[in-house]
Amino acid sequence: MVKSIQDTTTLHNGVKMPWVGLGVYKAEEGEEVIRAVKAAISAGYRSIDTASLYQNEEGVGKAIKECGVPREELFITTKVWNTDQGYDSTLTAFEESRKKLDLDYVDLYLVHWPVKEKYKETWRALEKLYKDGKVKAIGVSNFQIHHLEDIMADCEIKPMVNQVECHPQLSQKELLAFCKENDIQLEAWRPLLKGEILNDPVLTKIAEQHQKSVAQVTLRWHLQNGIVVIPKSVNENRIKENGALFDFELSPDEMRQIDALNINKRNGQDPDNFKF
Numbered sequence: 683m684v685k686s687i688q689d690t691t692t693l694h695n696g697v698k699m700p701w702v703g704l705g706v707y708k709a710e711e712g713e714e715v716i717r718a719v720k721a722a723i724s725a726g727y728r729s730i731d732t733a734s735l736y737q738n739e740e741g742v743g744k745a746i747k748e749c750g751v752p753r754e755e756l757f758i759t760t761k762v763w764n765t766d767q768g769y770d771s772t773l774t775a776f777e778e779s780r781k782k783l784d785l786d787y788v789d790l791y792l793v794h795w796p797v798k799e800k801y802k803e804t805w806r807a808l809e810k811l812y813k814d815g816k817v818k819a820i821g822v823s824n825f826q827i828h829h830l831e832d833i834m835a836d837c838e839i840k841p842m843v844n845q846v847e848c849h850p851q852l853s854q855k856e857l858l859a860f861c862k863e864n865d866i867q868l869e870a871w872r873p874l875l876k877g878e879i880l881n882d883p884v885l886t887k888i889a890e891q892h893q894k895s896v897a898q899v900t901l902r903w904h905l906q907n908g909i910v911v912i913p914k915s916v917n918e919n920r921i922k923e924n925g926a927l928f929d930f931e932l933s934p935d936e937m938r939q940i941d942a943l944n945i946n947k948r949n950g951q952d953p954d955n956f957k958f
């Protein structure tokens with residue numbers, strides 16, 4: 683089991699990816715994102731999840747430069763946005779992200795959404811970036827089982843990660859099992875349901891029993907299911923709280939109680955029918 687915030691899962695190409703990272707969606711470019719990333723790194727986080735869509739790659743890059751932790755100890759993810767999908771446009775978009783981040787390489791580059799008719803070409807571009815050594819690992823986001831099957835049918839390199847919406851109301855058990863069978867690491871976005879599950883009575887009771895917060899119990903549930911988490915916060919105390927997950931363990935019965943909260947309810951868009 684995961685024992686510290688710097689523990690890693692090993693992707694199918696041997697690259698080590700931290701189990702816990704900081705998400706920075708909606709963290710404002712400039713001071714806000716810089717402070718959040720630095721606070722996370724001081725609290726022991728080594729992984730940061732951004733995207734070109736978030737428009738804060740420059741701030742993330744600045745915080746990385748100034749944080750005092752060597753680049754090679756950090757794990758930086760960014761993503762190609764939907765309007766940039768396609769082979770050449772993905773290569774161009776990657777270069778723009780890399781420059782904004784001011785990095786020689788990115789640790790994980792993801793296809794943000796499975797844009798129909800485009801994602802296979804986009805994937806070929808990611809394979810090239812990987813073979814050229816510009817990214818250490820490549821993966822997808824918001825891919826359902828059928829998208830993964832489609833890509834794996836004729837790819838050269840199989841995705842190493844699939845980052846999807848996942849939380850107690852959308853536990854993604856079928857997708858998780860498929861990913862485990864195929865050696866693809868599942869990663870949860872919106873792991874705290876944007877804070878909307880923090881008053882749930884089942885989670886609250888379990889949290890009280892462990893003298894932990896509901897956020898900590900929820901994140902621990904993800905980790906014990908074998909899922910990487912990237913909770914977002916721009917608040918130093920909550921950043922610390924979300925990284926303090928390693929001095930307690932949920933029992934099999936508590937895991938089952940949280941699993942039972944699943945209602946297959948999405949908070950974000952449906953990967954089979956999205957509007958951007």
Ligand SMILES: NC(=O)c1ccc[n+]([C@@H]2O[C@H](COP(=O)([O-])OP(=O)(O)OC[C@H]3O[C@@H](n4cnc5c(N)ncnc54)[C@H](OP(=O)(O)O)[C@@H]3O)[C@@H](O)[C@H]2O)c1
Nearest residue numbers: 705706707823871872873874875876877897913914915916
């Ligand atoms: N691939 C994709 O399509 C996709 C889509 C969405 C998100 N993501 C990634 O996943 C990351 C996380 O998802 P998310 O940002 O949507 O939602 P989230 O992490 O589930 O929730 C973030 C919200 O919860 C609050 N919060 C965080 N920790 C808390 C705590 N301990 N107690 C109380 N409130 C807390 C935050 O507020 P404060 O900041 O004020 O603390 C923020 O409003 C994103 O930042 C992004 O990196 C990816």
